[in-house]
Amino acid sequence: MFKIDKKEEPEFFKKFKIRSKPHNWSEYDSSIKKELKNYMLEYEQNYYCPYCELKINVEESQVEHIKPKEKFPELMHEYSNYLTGCKSSKTCGQFKANQWSEKFIDPTVEDPEEYFIYDIKTGKIIPKEKERLKVEKADYTIKVLNLNDKRLCEIRKTFIEQNLKNMECLDYIDKFPSLKEYLKENFN
16 A cells, blocks of 8 residues: 555546536546546556556546545545555555545555564565554554455565565565555665
């Protein structure tokens, strides 16, 4: 999971909301959702799902409401509450669904790298700090996004095994941005 530096709300989205005056999410047509996803992927996320850090594209992604629109209807139209996430039903935003707690690490507000490290033997994401509140937030976020899904752990474990042997290549590999930084900082 990595930090997202949100840009200002794009003009095309402001204009859409003024012109269309949507009252609920179903009033956002597929073209505006596609434009939103593309904008966030290109300008904020470098085409990664910010939760699992797998590469994604516009067609295989969704607009994710960080704070669920059903629980926070006042944020439904707020660009600052959006990111583009993968469509995996076993992890990330699809798995999170409407779950929410103040313990959730919002990657647009907090830097997830302050909360997580990686177990290089298993590929699991684990809490970094021993401080109780940080451990609770890390554990909750890992659980609610299912970031230690078996498939994800296997992909990360393979990535770690391949790159620990050849650390100088890490700068040229376009995968797992926070895992790459973790490996570079701790095993270089």
